[in-house]
Amino acid sequence: MDCEACLRNKINYDGKWIVHSFIKHHSHEVFLAYEHYFPCRRRIDKAQKNCIETLQHVGVKTTKIYVTTAKQHG
Numbered sequence: 001m002d003c004e005a006c007l008r009n010k011i012n013y014d015g016k017w018i019v020h021s022f023i024k025h026h027s028h029e030v031f032l033a034y035e036h037y038f039p040c041r042r043r044i045d046k047a048q049k050n051c052i053e054t055l056q057h058v059g060v061k062t063t064k065i066y067v068t069t070a071k072q073h074g
Helices: 032-037 046-057 062-073
Strands: 006-011 017-023
Touching: 046 062
Parallel strands: none
Antiparallel strands: 006 017
């Protein structure tokens, strides 16, 4: 599709992930089946954030944190 949309992340000096670059433009329609990836659907509360930071601090990998959080909160 040659879609130009892109999100690149980096880990900064203190080990936290940051957005390095973001290109919003899509060359195709966005499907509602992927609605859960939309920024408006990706909110976390303070308790969830604290849990994620704790898991990061003890060395749990990001993918495992994501899976755990998704199972707990949908």
